[in-house]
Amino acid sequence: MRDLPPTATLRAFEVATRHGTFTSASEELHVTQSAVSHQLKNLEDIWGVQLFQRGKTLSLTPAGAALAPIVRTFFMNLEATLADLREENGRVRLKVSTTYSYALKWLLPRLPNLSQLHPEILVTLDSTDTAINFASGEADVAIRLGGGNYPALHSEFMFREHIFPVASPDLLKRFDMPREPAELLRYPLLARDGSDLVPKWEVWFQSIGLGVTSLKESVRFPDTNMTVEAALLGQGIALVRSGHVEKELRDGSLIRLFDVPFPSPVAYYFVCPKGVETQPHVASFRDWLIRESTAAGLSYG
Secondary structure, eight states: OTTOOOHHHHHHHHHHTTOSSHHHHHHHHTSOHHHHHHHHHHHHHHHTSOOEEOSSSOEEOHHHHHHHHHHHHHHHHHHHHHHHHHHTTTOEEEEEEEOHHHIIIIIGGGHHHHHHHOTTEEEEEEEOSSOOOGGGTSOSEEEEEESSOOTTEEEEEEEBOBEEEEEOHHHHHHHOOOSSGGGGGGSOEEEEOSSTTSOOHHHHHHHTTOOOSOOOEEEEESSHHHHHHHHHTTSOEEEEEGGGSHHHHHHTSSEEOOOOOOBOSSEEEEEEETTGGGSHHHHHHHHHHHHHHHHTTOBOO
């Protein structure tokens, strides 16, 4: 690090790379033109390379052009980190890993309420369906959809959703409202690719006593959000979890079809390394999640 110059000298270089003259650079730095010129000359002496071609305007040499983005990134990272640290002053950061659909459709709309009740908690969200390596510091806690088998970790059951078909008012105008579940077989059905965690039409039909060998599928979608969006566009009937369509059911953009009880075979679990669940900010976050789930009328057990 013997070639590392003073921060003020680096700042003069970073500012000068964005200006065409010593005059405009000195105005941003609130110093004289000669001070900027002296700092740049000093930096060239320290590094042993010419950084600028001097004339009526300043232009970077190849060496200056190579170093400019490195110095600019240094200051951007420094400022961003300082801003984060100032924001965290007196607050505890909690890194939460969860699935993208849960974060977008259920957790995100409720986070302002968490901030009001627990301003001391600063949540950082990471959305992924993959397994979490807590030892690496990827996350402090996780919310996962599954069967609850998380060996060597602390795991708490949170809630189990209901699964039901939904359609847009526009689609129901075109096809009429189905009077019984069996009539859905003549409608375009929106299906999901994926594992057993994904709601399956065949399983839903089986639960109501219909053995189905083939479906009138329109498209298979890779994720929940795309399936819901296709239903909103009137492209077909989607089989959804209750927690993913709360807003759409409230505003009438989607309509639930048939009040057939069908609890999801998988549930949401709060997961973290053993012992972490007793930390005050983690316990507060977990208790808040459960209260929000209860208020939303989601099924337990």
